[in-house]
Amino acid sequence: MTQQSTLISTLVNGEFIDSVSVKDRGFQFGDGLFETIAVANNKPLLWDQHIQRLKKGCERLKLPLPDESQLHDEALSLFEEGEFKGIDKCVLKIIYTRGEGGRGYQLAKNTQPTRVLQCHVWPVYPDANKVNGIQIRLCESRLGHNPLLAGLKHLNRLEQIIARAEWQNYDDISEGIMLDIEGHVIEGTMSNVFFVQDNELITPGLEKCGINGVIRDLILTTQYDLNITHSVRNVDLQEFSCADEIFITNSLIGVWPVSQFKDVSYPVGPVTKHISQTIEKILQ
């Protein structure tokens, strides 16, 4: 069961407040980006990777680049001065929007981006998730095709919300797999997905939809002592269902093996174990 994150400490543009203007384009249109970052002992993990992704997103959305050192300083002040002082692990969420604007879509001149840094309680995931694997389901809601926005962790997230609302028993089912409108497997509602088949490590391509996760990138660029090839390509549901091993990834969970999808059971196999351990070491 996930612990409810009731304790939140928030900085908006450097101030300890927890509101934004209704004129903020993040609120008006979802005009911005976000990052969700694991924090251990006051250190935001994979900070460089998260900031690089945020910057890439800014370039695609034509947002001014964030001041990286300012974000880092503000993150530290949340851990050190806020209510999270002395807490080992927490979650840092950064929301970065285009700032305040007028009624319409047109960009106003000289707007200043809004930066929101939030510190959340670390979610209490069952240890079994990482060791024994999780049960996942297939979502009915499909991801649309949108090459303009594909890969970005932007604030337009209605698709994930609708898909995540399909099931409530989070204790049993930890994630839902989303297909795109053509029936290809893309990702989970809050995670990327990998599977192993015949010594090939496969994850779906994200050219048309999906979010390019930081852990996904890390897995694809890390060297392993494994005799496997990597593939990023189209994946259909039949192929996915017949995998030898399946696992999901995100910045908070790291790697979770999948033990059951639909009526099929999967082992926590050697490739999943090896990659999981390698990623764990990098995150320490």
Added chain:
Amino acid sequence: MTQQSTLISTLVNGEFIDSVSVKDRGFQFGDGLFETIAVANNKPLLWDQHIQRLKKGCERLKLPLPDESQLHDEALSLFEEGEFKGIDKCVLKIIYTRGEGGRGYQLAKNTQPTRVLQCHVWPVYPDANKVNGIQIRLCESRLGHNPLLAGLKHLNRLEQIIARAEWQNYDDISEGIMLDIEGHVIEGTMSNVFFVQDNELITPGLEKCGINGVIRDLILTTQYDLNITHSVRNVDLQEFSCADEIFITNSLIGVWPVSQFKDVSYPVGPVTKHISQTIEKILQ
């Protein structure tokens, strides 16, 4: 030239404030809907149609239905008590979100929707737009396909923002036409589009993308003294470019004829004139 809407009067959940919690899912994920309504002499025009669309959107997004009379009362209090008292024409924007939530996509139990009502200055459009027509351009940014969300006026509007940022000289070019990823004509960045060809009035279908505008609906359901048929269907750019007449619609502009698209000039033709006048009468 559009007048900058600097004067804004705002009610958030019935209070004259202009901020929302950063925890609001409208800000976190664009988890909500909006309506933009023309107001004349303290009367929100096509109120029933706007509320019906908002309610349909709520059903699609599984949001609690809004209290219509509460929204109406609050709208009136904005016109009668706020800074807009005594002003003949203004724009009412209603934003309706899922309310405050936690960090993730999962819906929290017992959340209360957030309702934001904003009164904006009426934009000063040139009279010539309605009489002589406007120049429009073709946007490079394409609309993705997303049947789950198609038609809704939801808060995930990055596509329109990116498309609207393609050009700045609003004085010359009043609107940009957006194609979908398959090259079909869909709509303008802030309007729906109609064209006339061989006594047929045609507007693109919105099953895969686009916003179903209130004026679009009104035009399609109104009887005219015209010997024309209506079609809602796929439209390719070649067909659109060869139209006898083109016009665009939204709740603020009503109907604007198109006088130029790319290198082609179009007349303000008899069908456009007749429909424009009919809609004007309904809006009085």
